[in-house]
Amino acid sequence: xxxxxxxxxxxxxxxxxxxxxxxxxxxPGFLLLxxxxxxxxxxxxxxxxxxxxxxxYPDNLHLVAYVTHLSGDVAEIDSLNHYxxxxxxxxxxxxxxxxxxxxxxxxVVLLEFASWIHSRWAVLFILPVLFFxxxxxxxLHLWMSHFGQNLDPDAPLSNSIAPFVPPVLxxxxxxxxxxxxxxxxxxxxxxxxxxxxxxxxFFHRRAYLPLVKAKxxxxxx
Amino acid sequence: MTCTRFGYRxxxxxxxxxxxxxxxxxxxxxxxxxxxxxERGLSTADLLAAAxxxxxxxxIDEYLIFSSGGHSGQVFVIGVPSMRxxxxxxxxxxxxxxxxxxxxxxEILAEGNVNGKENLWGDTHHPALSETNGDYDGEWxxxxxxxxxxxxxxxxxxxxxxQIIKNPLFINDHGGTFVTPNTDYVFExxxxxxxxxxxxxxxxxxxxxxxxxxxxxxxxxxxGRIDKSKSFAIELxxxxxxxxxxxxxxxxxxxxxxxxxxxxxxxxxxxxxxPFEAGVSKNATDYLHIINxxxxxxxxxxxxxxMIEGFPVISLETSIAEGLIYLTPxxxxxxxxxxxxxxxxxxxxxxxxPHTTIYSFAKIQKAIANKDFSGTDDYxxxxxxxDSVMEAQVEVGLGPLHTQFGPDGYAYTSLFLDSAVAxxxxxxxxxxxxxxxxxxxxxxxxxxxNIGHLGAAEGDTVSPxxxxxxxxxxxxxxxxxxxxxxxxxxxxxLDISEQGTEMPVIYDMxxxxxxxxxxxxxxxxxxxxxxxxxxxxxxPMTQAVDPWAPRPGTERVERKADGTVEIYMTAVRSHFxxxxxxxKQGDKVIWRITNTERAVDATHGFAVPQYNIxxxxxxxxxxxxxxxxxxxxxxxxxxxEFCSALHLEMMxxxxxxxxx
Numbered sequence: 001x002x003x004x005x006x007x008x009x010x011x012x013x014x015x016x017x018x019x020x021x022x023x024x025x026x027x028p029g030f031l032l033l034x035x036x037x038x039x040x041x042x043x044x045x046x047x048x049x050x051x052x053x054x055x056x057y058p059d060n061l062h063l064v065a066y067v068t069h070l071s072g073d074v075a076e077i078d079s080l081n082h083y084x085x086x087x088x089x090x091x092x093x094x095x096x097x098x099x100x101x102x103x104x105x106x107x108v109v110l111l112e113f114a115s116w117i118h119s120r121w122a123v124l125f126i127l128p129v130l131f132f133x134x135x136x137x138x139x140l141h142l143w144m145s146h147f148g149q150n151l152d153p154d155a156p157l158s159n160s161i162a163p164f165v166p167p168v169l170x171x172x173x174x175x176x177x178x179x180x181x182x183x184x185x186x187x188x189x190x191x192x193x194x195x196x197x198x199x200x201x202f203f204h205r206r207a208y209l210p211l212v213k214a215k216x217x218x219x220x221x
Numbered sequence: 222m223t224c225t226r227f228g229y230r231x232x233x234x235x236x237x238x239x240x241x242x243x244x245x246x247x248x249x250x251x252x253x254x255x256x257x258x259x260e261r262g263l264s265t266a267d268l269l270a271a272a273x274x275x276x277x278x279x280x281i282d283e284y285l286i287f288s289s290g291g292h293s294g295q296v297f298v299i300g301v302p303s304m305r306x307x308x309x310x311x312x313x314x315x316x317x318x319x320x321x322x323x324x325x326x327x328e329i330l331a332e333g334n335v336n337g338k339e340n341l342w343g344d345t346h347h348p349a350l351s352e353t354n355g356d357y358d359g360e361w362x363x364x365x366x367x368x369x370x371x372x373x374x375x376x377x378x379x380x381x382x383x384q385i386i387k388n389p390l391f392i393n394d395h396g397g398t399f400v401t402p403n404t405d406y407v408f409e410x411x412x413x414x415x416x417x418x419x420x421x422x423x424x425x426x427x428x429x430x431x432x433x434x435x436x437x438x439x440x441x442x443x444x445g446r447i448d449k450s451k452s453f454a455i456e457l458x459x460x461x462x463x464x465x466x467x468x469x470x471x472x473x474x475x476x477x478x479x480x481x482x483x484x485x486x487x488x489x490x491x492x493x494x495x496p497f498e499a500g501v502s503k504n505a506t507d508y509l510h511i512i513n514x515x516x517x518x519x520x521x522x523x524x525x526x527x528m529i530e531g532f533p534v535i536s537l538e539t540s541i542a543e544g545l546i547y548l549t550p551x552x553x554x555x556x557x558x559x560x561x562x563x564x565x566x567x568x569x570x571x572x573x574x575p576h577t578t579i580y581s582f583a584k585i586q587k588a589i590a591n592k593d594f595s596g597t598d599d600y601x602x603x604x605x606x607x608d609s610v611m612e613a614q615v616e617v618g619l620g621p622l623h624t625q626f627g628p629d630g631y632a633y634t635s636l637f638l639d640s641a642v643a644x645x646x647x648x649x650x651x652x653x654x655x656x657x658x659x660x661x662x663x664x665x666x667x668x669x670x671n672i673g674h675l676g677a678a679e680g681d682t683v684s685p686x687x688x689x690x691x692x693x694x695x696x697x698x699x700x701x702x703x704x705x706x707x708x709x710x711x712x713x714x715l716d717i718s719e720q721g722t723e724m725p726v727i728y729d730m731x732x733x734x735x736x737x738x739x740x741x742x743x744x745x746x747x748x749x750x751x752x753x754x755x756x757x758x759x760x761p762m763t764q765a766v767d768p769w770a771p772r773p774g775t776e777r778v779e780r781k782a783d784g785t786v787e788i789y790m791t792a793v794r795s796h797f798x799x800x801x802x803x804x805k806q807g808d809k810v811i812w813r814i815t816n817t818e819r820a821v822d823a824t825h826g827f828a829v830p831q832y833n834i835x836x837x838x839x840x841x842x843x844x845x846x847x848x849x850x851x852x853x854x855x856x857x858x859x860x861x862e863f864c865s866a867l868h869l870e871m872m873x874x875x876x877x878x879x880x881x
Contacts, residue, residue: 076820079794083867156795156867 010119046184085155291736294343313343359747365397557623625680630654754841826861
């Protein structure tokens with residue numbers, strides 16, 4: 001067990017090397033720290049916006065998705081959606097929103113672990129966090145297509161609107177509404193965090209791969 | 222050096238070129254303007270007036286007029302400078318668009334019952350916005366009903382009437398409503414006097430049995446209601462009391478009240494006695510009443526009052542003994558009594574005297590202190606020597622009525638007989654604000670026609686804005702298309718932003734839905750209205766959430782043990798829930814309905830035929846109405862406010878099964 005943990009953590013850096021090449025060994029950990037901060041901040045800011053544009057709403061209708069909840073003109077959008085038989089927005093992604101905070105904390109912990117690991121196992125800890133923005137958008141798209149394609153056939157205007165899937169980013173049309181979906185600050189921050197993680201992995205490899213190789217060479221197989 | 226000079230030339234050439242290009246683009250559009258002006262016969266002055274008033278779509282007005290509706294019993298809200306009617310506020314009169322009296326506001330209308338009898342109209346005269354330190358605060362509006370001596374309280378968060386209070390002592394109150402500088406009191410004065418409580422007494426007993434009075438209604442700002450238990454009245458001689466204005470700043474604590482018919486005429490044209498119009502105008506002067514209301518409040522609080530009709534009244538004897546009321550002569554049959562912005566002058570115009578008379582508050586105080594009296598009236602009130610209290614008289618024109626003020630030392634007086642607005646200069650500390658000499662007529666702008674009151678922007682507060690003035694004209698004669706023999710009144714907007722003689726009429730607005738008297742003009746950004754009610758289930762009568770309000774998921778029809786049927790209904794685009802209600806003939810119905818919308822302007826109506834029900838339910842509002850379903854039948858109820866694409870489908874059936 002101890003040897004497995006040792007194997008995962010990888011080679012230790014000796015003190016004189018660390019003192020001499022502090023920047024080289026510190027960079028990946030520092031970058032992952034930035035990524036963790038960005039992810040924590042993104043928890044508190046909107047991840048995604050949808051703006052609904054129609055003549056009778058001069059200020060437009062707004063839907064704002066956070067990792068944890070929805071806000072904006074949810075009631076008004078639901079009240080319009082009932083005409084076409086769409087389920088209330090609150091019923092979408094309930095599990096995702098309820099575990100959002102814990103997942104984010106888990107991500108932070110994973111990145112924390114990753115910064116202590118000097119072997120290639122670090123990739124395993126970083127990858128799930130790295131793909132988070134993409135997973136968020138895919139999940140959102142799946143919910144939107146599920147909602148848009150499963151309209152109540154008994155709704156008042158069910159005959160006048162064909163099932164639809166508004167684009168998860170960019171513009172679309174539903175009835176008299178133009179939909180304009182755009183990433184929120186949270187999604188941008190988490191995407192930047194992902195980019196930083198890739199850079200961190202690069203510096204991680206540059207710092208620790210020589211140590212791993214050196215260790216391999218000194219230990220007889 | 223040459224280089225610099227060349228640089229200058231180049232710049233000059235470039236700027237000439239730029240001006241040339243710009244002016245050709247400008248000329249193009251101005252050509253269009255000139256072409257249209259020519260086609261429509263508009264002068265340059267007309268175009269300028271249009272430019273000053275035209276308010277393109279999406280732009281909001283800078284000021285709001287709160288106007289009485291006269292015997293429409295309503296209040297009108299009008300934007301300035303566009304002069305667009307924004308809203309009618311139902312007050313004393315049922316009004317179906319707002320549901321007022323058709324299921325909404327019925328209890329409030331019933332507060333206005335006169336001796337238990339419904340009086341479903343009013344004669345609104347003088348609206349008063351609530352004030353803080355003598356300036357409009359945009360929170361409340363009060364208005365009187367002259368016909369039955371009632372006062373209404375309107376909440377400017379939702380522009381709805383919240384209270385109607387009937388005066389227990391008198392039945393006619395032209396003089397109302399006026400507020401003290403912090404809206405501690407809203408006061409009201411009797412005009413056509415009657416014995417206390419409007420009980421019977423022969424007209425021959427006029428001098429002894431008929432009584433005048435001013436009622437000081439205590440306003441509880443927190444509750445948004447007049448508190449009758451903390452209100453009182455001051456007995457006055459049976460002169461016809463007219464308009465008053467509360468003192469402010471230096472004169473805070475006093476108010477100044479006009480009177481006519483100090484002759485105590487009682488008419489009798491049928492018996493060859495002088496008709497009122499002659500008898501009332503016989504004397505050259507009437508009395509300006511100077512009343513110390515803060516002292517009166519102390520006397521009331523000390524309990525030195527007589528209960529009359531269950532209401533505390535400070536008797537004339539007490540007033541005389543305590544020095545509460547002083548009189549001074551004023552030109553006969555005056556209409557306006559208006560306190561200048563600093564509270565130092567009181568302007569009174571007798572409509573049969575071409576002068577406006579200005580009294581000095583400092584001189585009044587001095588005369589009171591020195592007991593500088595010219596005598597007493599028949600009821601024992603001391604009369605201050607006119608020459609001791611008068612500051613100035615300005616000849617303004619024929620039929621001067623009411624005065625408003627500008628920020629710069631100008632005063633504006635309406636001239637009924639001249640059909641004009643006079644601009645004249647104040648003296649004293651105001652004198653420096655104007656280029657003209659003190660106490661001088663500067664300009665008379667004709668208006669069309671027969672102006673009554675006038676209103677300048679915040680022109681009766683401690684800080685008038687100037688800029689706009691509206692002439693509230695009684696007759697329009699030839700200004701509009703003749704809609705049969707009943708013609709609209711004419712609100713004329715004047716631009717008073719320039720000094721001197723420049724004071725043109727820039728807009729005519731027909732009032733085809735009432736006969737306004739006074740109006741106040743307030744900066745629009747002082748009013749902070751709700752766009753939707755704060756929460757779903759809001760009761761506008763209590764301005765709080767009603768715990769009984771139906772909510773989504775709680776809709777039901779309940780039959781109580783006593784046979785009462787309670788209906789809990791919600792309304793949202795585009796359905797009512799429930800949609801089918803079956804009850805038995807003779808059932809008592811208590812119907813509650815909530816509009817659960819949160820979108821601005823998503824108002825629903827709710828009409829039930831046969832039973833005279835029609836509500837306006839604004840977003841979030843809940844309403845409750847009751848009736849006995851005494852007529853069996855099939856009654857489709859529906860939404861009366863075009864709410865949505867499926868508005869027609871927003872209906873249901875109310876089925877009343879016959880008794881057997």
